[in-house]
Amino acid sequence: MWRRRGITGRGVGLAAGAFALLVGGFRFGYPDLALLGTIGLVALICGAVFALWRPRLGVERVADPDRVARGEPARMTLTVRNTSRLRAANLVALDRCGGASVPVPLLRLRPGRDTTVDYPVPTSRRGVVPIGPLRVTRGDPLGLIRLARTYGGVAEVWVHPRIHLLRAVPAGISRSLDGRIDKVPHGTxxxxxxxxxxxxxxxxxxxxxxxxxxxxxxxxxxxxTSEPTIVVLLDDRVAAHPGLRDGIAESFEAACEAAASIVAAAAREDVPVGLHLVTDVASGPYLDVLTRATLRDGDLAATVRRLRAQRVGDTLVFLTGPGGRGDLGAVGGLRGAYPVVLAGLFGDRDGAPVSAGDGLIVIEAESGQEFAAAWDGVRGW
Known part of the structure; x- marks a missing residue:
């Protein structure tokens, strides 16, 4: 696959000079000028032939590990092998790692030999970090022609949200066929x-x-009928998380960490849990869904109507940002369909007081760690 090809600035100058010398030499009868022009043209042709030679390279990547929590170390090991049989490869190569480039030494890589580069993968931001492809640049000795090609595929390192330990897990609600509703610690x-x-x-x-x-x-x-079921509703609306900085809303990052912590706690206690986004219903591994989650335009009212009609659990946890403060009342209206409704409000400590009427439990926090500490202090399960 070609990424960049063409003549360098030096090559353009030489081509223009060679053309002018050829025209002037033949038109005005100066053979020396025509000879110089011919030499320049031959140099361009030789440079193109030299740069067009494509080395045969095998590329192998190993991520260790390929899924980490935000801030945890991850490394990528890249092995490049020269599979050509005739000559050594003298190349300049760069490997793409997220938004940065990592130099890969391929000087005098002999046939059948390989070189290995090990480098850290940035995990300071939640998301999927693309690694590769390897970009190999080859030019002629005079610097007239420079060609860039790509080798190998693209690997991915998944940077999950941080998980904070939650000790308390909702016990669940027992619904009997005779109409009784009771909180119980185990299924019936x-x-x-x-x-x-x-x-x-x-x-x-x-x-x-x-x-x-x-x-x-x-x-x-x-x-x-009484197996406890937790429903996590993550507010991924743009309007709910204002104040983007460098493409990141800290309140949304905190909400993702809180959602990941709840999912992990439910899995540890073997409690069924479902993850819903305002803009979509999560499918696939929930930590991967939270890794890919981004802010979009969504309709919270439609999501609330769907959750009321489906009644997919008995404990509803709504996680939102500063822009979702005014929507807590609408979510609290689900109290009839979900016996326990809790809201996590992130990044808006200076906002107006929240009314916890109709049995709505509200946790205000600045980070996922604060939310975890407040979650364990809730006594309204």
């Missing part, structure tokens, strides 16, 4: 439906009264 098995008996079913699950009426063995299907 209850009757769900009847189905036909199949070989292997336990006889103690046979519903004899229904079997007598139907004339076939019927068994009870049971369901754990």
């Amino acid at each position: 098995i209850t009757f769900d439906s009847l189905r036909e008996y199949v070989v292997g079913d336990e006889l103690r699950r046979v519903h004899w009264r229904s079997s007598a009426k139907v004339g076939e063995l019927m068994v009870r299907e049971q369901l754990d």
